[in-house]
Amino acid sequence: MKDYEIxxxxxxxxxxxxxxxxxxxxxxxxxxxxxxxxESLHQQGIAHFWEHxxxxxxxxxxxxxxxxxxxxxxxxxxAYTTKEKICxxxxxxxxxxxxxxELLTDITFNSVFPAKEIEKERGVILEEMxxxxxxxxxxxxxxxxxxxxxxxxxxxxxxxTTESVKGFQRTDFQQFIQENLNTDRVVFASVGNFTLEQxxxxxxxxxxxIPRYTAQKPKLAFGQYKPDQWERTRAITQAxxxxxxxAFPINxxxxxPLFMLINILxxxxxxxxxNLALREKYGFVYxxxxxxxPFVDTGLFSIYFGTEKKQLNRSISLxxxxxxxxxxxxxxxxxxxxxxxxxxxxxxMSEESNMSxxxxxxxxxxxxxxxxxxxxxxxxxxxxxxxxxxxxxxxxFEDKNLSILSYIPE
Numbered sequence: 502m503k504d505y506e507i508x509x510x511x512x513x514x515x516x517x518x519x520x521x522x523x524x525x526x527x528x529x530x531x532x533x534x535x536x537x538x539x540e541s542l543h544q545q546g547i548a549h550f551w552e553h554x555x556x557x558x559x560x561x562x563x564x565x566x567x568x569x570x571x572x573x574x575x576x577x578x579x580a581y582t583t584k585e586k587i588c589x590x591x592x593x594x595x596x597x598x599x600x601x602x603e604l605l606t607d608i609t610f611n612s613v614f615p616a617k618e619i620e621k622e623r624g625v626i627l628e629e630m631x632x633x634x635x636x637x638x639x640x641x642x643x644x645x646x647x648x649x650x651x652x653x654x655x656x657x658x659x660x661x662t663t664e665s666v667k668g669f670q671r672t673d674f675q676q677f678i679q680e681n682l683n684t685d686r687v688v689f690a691s692v693g694n695f696t697l698e699q700x701x702x703x704x705x706x707x708x709x710x711i712p713r714y715t716a717q718k719p720k721l722a723f724g725q726y727k728p729d730q731w732e733r734t735r736a737i738t739q740a741x742x743x744x745x746x747x748a749f750p751i752n753x754x755x756x757x758p759l760f761m762l763i764n765i766l767x768x769x770x771x772x773x774x775x776n777l778a779l780r781e782k783y784g785f786v787y788x789x790x791x792x793x794x795p796f797v798d799t800g801l802f803s804i805y806f807g808t809e810k811k812q813l814n815r816s817i818s819l820x821x822x823x824x825x826x827x828x829x830x831x832x833x834x835x836x837x838x839x840x841x842x843x844x845x846x847x848x849x850m851s852e853e854s855n856m857s858x859x860x861x862x863x864x865x866x867x868x869x870x871x872x873x874x875x876x877x878x879x880x881x882x883x884x885x886x887x888x889x890x891x892x893x894x895x896x897x898f899e900d901k902n903l904s905i906l907s908y909i910p911e
Contacts, residue, residue, distance in 0.1 A: 504874040505862060506697040512713040513685035516704070517862050517872075518697045521855055527598050527693030528856045529700075530590025531609045532863030534686035538584045538654040538720060538796075540677070543668075546661015547677050549582040550626060550669055555589060556580070557618035559611040564618060570604050571597070578604070584655055585720075585796060586864060592856055595693050599703045602689075606707040614671040623666060630660050637741050637908050638807060645743040645906045648731055649801060653723050682714040690863030692855045723747075723799045730905045740813040741908040744820055745803035748897055751795040751868045757878070758885045759802070759893055760793055765840050766827065767791025767804055769847065774823045775804065783819070785812045797868065802897060810910050817905065827894040831887040841882050848878060 505519045537548045556578075557564045571578045576593030578601075589609045591601045634640050643658045650656030660666070689708065691700050726747040749756050767775040767790045775789045789806035808816045832840065852858055852875060865872050873881075 505872055507866070508697060508701050510705070510708050512709065512711055513683070514687045514689060514708055514711065515866065516689045516691065516697070516701060516708075517866050518691040518693075518695070518700045519858065519862060520694065520696060521692055522694055524694050524855065525595055526592060526855065527595040527601070527691070527695070528590065528592045528859040529598070529602060529605065529689065529691040529693070530588055530859065530863065531605055532688045532690055532860070532867060533587045533609075533682070534585070534867045535587050535681045536583050536585040537657060537659045539681050539718065540654060540657070543665065544673070544677055545657050545665045546626070546659070547665070547669060547673060548587055549659050549661065550622070550666065551612075551674055551677065552580045552582045552587055552589075553622045553626060554614050554619065554674060555608040555612050557622060558613050558615045559607045560613055561611070562607060567604070567608060571601055574600070576601060582659055584659065586867070588860060588863065590690075590856075590860065595695070598693065598695070598700075602704040603707050606704075606711065610711050612674075614674045616671060619669065619671065623669070626660065626666055627663065630663065630666070633660065637735055637737050637739075638805070641741050641743055641805070641906060641908055642803075644731075644733070645745070645803060645904075646801070648729060648904050648906050649726065649745070649747060650723060651727075654721060655723060655796065655799070679716065680718050681716050683716045684711065684714045686867060688863040688866050690859045690866075692859040692862070720797065723796075726799075726902075728902050728904045730907075732907045732909060734911055735908045737908060737910050739807045740810045740910060741805075741807045742813060742817060743803050743805050743906045744817065744903055745801065746897070746902045746904055748793055748800035748802040749795060750798050750800055752797075753795075753800075755893060756795055756800075757881050758889055759897065761840060761844050761882065761885055762827065762890050762893055762897075763791045763793040763802060764844050764847070765832075765890075766823065768843075770843060772843075774826070775806075775820065778819050778823055779806065779808075779816055783815075785809075785816050785819070789820075813907065813909070821900065821903075824894070824898040824900075828891065828898055831891045833887075837885075837887050837890075841885065845879050845882055849875065 508516045556567050574597050578591045580589045589605055593601050647656040767773045779785045779789050785808050786806045791804045794801045
């Protein structure tokens with residue numbers, strides 16, 4: 502059995518499907534190559550607002566009927582917005598596949614943006630923003646994006662601003678969709694115990710009714726990164742800190758080795774170097790993690806932790822010490838083998854979630870136009886050398902290229 506199969510509809514929308522035996526649950530969704538980085542200055546937050554409004558009424562359904570359609574049969578309907586993607590997806594008993602696909606098509610392409618619902622959802626999003634900014638571990642993530650990317654759309658908050666959210670009207674959503682929607686850049690991703698042909702027949706009559714959209718708005722490329730250090734005073738009890746800088750884009754061949762390096766530094770394992778240094782040895786943090794987020798033309802690596810104010814500078818010094826170790830001391834044979842085994846195990850376990858697998862298929866097809874199977878990824882991981890990781894550490898973790906954002910308690 503192939504890992505996945507692809508079919509392209511006449512309007513350009515692609516179906517990507519992976520058949521998984523021995524499951525009664527199916528997952529599917531539309532992944533659109535549109536995100537908050539596609540917003541103009543006056544449109545900040547509209548992609549996320551659109552995601553909300555998709556559930557608030559279509560040309561044939563009101564909000565209640567959208568919510569109730571799948572939940573009444575035990576299914577789940579959801580959506581998310583990122584800097585580069587919007588996704589509408591569902592999980593359900595596979596006997597309801599056609600019902601789910603029809604509903605997803607309806608909310609993705611037939612929203613009517615009722616004026617009353619816009620006003621109600623405006624209040625919901627403003628409350629979401631208030632909750633978000635009251636959580637320093639969330640707020641610091643977005644402000645760090647601004648520190649790294651400045652006024653570029655990648656540096657703007659996905660939620661938008663209070664002023665922009667208060668101003669959106671029905672025509673703004675329609676204009677944003679018209680400017681950005683291209684059906685050649687839309688994927689319907691699917692995972693379940695069906696063949697590709699069975700899935701195609703289930704969704705064809707809905708998908709082929711979608712007109713071809715041909716927007717060609719280019720993404721604004723990110724320019725020159727300038728490292729900086731910001732310190733903010735907040736009404737909080739614990740200091741929060743982020744350290745990082747730019748990194749490689751999605752299709753850079755060094756992406757996977759960098760992902761391994763970040764995993765060694767501050768991945769989810771309790772044996773990550775940062776966790777051992779700051780939590781296990783000194784007890785300075787409850788948790789500390791390092792992440793790498795690639796975009797189509799750039800990337801972001803960051804380290805986040807919270808600690809007592811008196812321990813902040815010492816914690817930053819310990820983080821930099823661990824970065825220097827990776828720059829100066831190549832991994833030994835056993836260390837490298839362990840790092841590879843750990844990463845391969847984490848990736849294999851992530852594929853156990855069929856919903857996550859479905860979302861990954863759609864996003865990766867849009868970003869890379871191909872899907873490497875797990876065996877190919879394992880082959881690439883096994884080929885990584887200690888000297889390669891050391892070279893990457895010297896390039897990405899160079900002290901003069903690091904930016905630091907600190908939230909200090911009043």
